[in-house]
Amino acid sequence: MNLKPIKYLFLIASLFILTACNPDLLKYKLDPDFGSLEQLAGKSEIVAVQVSDKRTKQPIPTGDIKLAPMEDEATILNKRLIEQLKDLDYKIINKPLLADLAIMMDINELTVSIQESTFKSTVKANSVFTLTIRRNGEEWRKIFRAARTQEVANPVNQNDATGVINQLLSKQLSNAFSDPALMEFLSKSAQQSGL
Numbered sequence: 001m002n003l004k005p006i007k008y009l010f011l012i013a014s015l016f017i018l019t020a021c022n023p024d025l026l027k028y029k030l031d032p033d034f035g036s037l038e039q040l041a042g043k044s045e046i047v048a049v050q051v052s053d054k055r056t057k058q059p060i061p062t063g064d065i066k067l068a069p070m071e072d073e074a075t076i077l078n079k080r081l082i083e084q085l086k087d088l089d090y091k092i093i094n095k096p097l098l099a100d101l102a103i104m105m106d107i108n109e110l111t112v113s114i115q116e117s118t119f120k121s122t123v124k125a126n127s128v129f130t131l132t133i134r135r136n137g138e139e140w141r142k143i144f145r146a147a148r149t150q151e152v153a154n155p156v157n158q159n160d161a162t163g164v165i166n167q168l169l170s171k172q173l174s175n176a177f178s179d180p181a182l183m184e185f186l187s188k189s190a191q192q193s194g195l
Contacts, residue, residue: 025066025067025068026065026066026067026068026114026156026157026158026161027067027068027069027070027158028067028068028069028070028112028158028161028162028165029069029070029071029158029162029166030069030070030071030073030076030077030080030165030166030169031076031080031162031166032077032080032166032169032170032173033084033170033173033174034080034081034084034173034174034177035170035173035174035177035178036174036177036178037081037084037085037088037177038088039177039178039183040101040103040133040177040178040182040186045090045091045100046090046091046092046093046098046099046100046101047085047090047091047092047093047099047100047101047102047103048092048093048094048095048096048098048099048101048102048103049078049081049082049085049092049094049102049103049104050078050094050096050102050103050104050105051074051075051077051078051081051104051105051106051107052074052104052105052106052107053072053073053074053106053107054106054107054108054130055107055108055109055110064114064115064116064121065114065116065121065156067112067113067114067161073107073110074107077105077107081103081105096134099134100135101133101134101135102132102133102134102135103131103132103133104131104132104133104134105129105130105131105132106129106130106132107128107129108128108129108130108143109126109127109128109129110126110127110128110129110165111124111125111126112124112125112161112164112165113125114156114160114161116154116156118154119153119154120151120152120153120154121151121152121153121154121156121160122149122150122151122152123149123150123151123152123156123160123161123164124147124148124149124164125147125148125149125164125165125168126146126147127144127145127146127147127165127168127169127172128143128144128145128146129143129144129172129176130142130143130144131143131144131176131177131182133182133185133186135185135186135189136189138185138188138189140181140182140185142176142179142181142182144172144175144176146168146169146171146172146175147168148164148167148168150163150164
């Protein structure tokens, strides 16, 4: 009995199973924590929120595995920011000029990529956004950059990508909303308005 054809069939079947286990597209979920919002909003009662995607074009995946968000990133960040402000009992409106405090965030870059190797893979996340705060006719603006790299065991799954991007964004957003220069701006603004 010739075993060579059986060996080749076994090898082909093994390769098929391995490639079938490696999805063409992983979906990650954005669910960051916006720390320091209570300190940011202060005594303002009416808050406007606006998150915009200002990327010139959608990023081209550079990793071995293609990644995509489950929902539009600007929409989900806007929604999460509003939810957390509502939990703090602020009234939310969609017109920045009529609000006591306007929070505007422009996404300049937001990417997740995965580089595969034999036993471990590397998940890389990058985020750049511009935060603009308006209060009492005054405006404060700053660009925030962050990057995170983490090794994970194979096979990589959507929880790995989700965890890395949300850890990155939660830390970056917390740092942004508690930035000393922003706190100084809000303090001066409150003194001018007599709050």
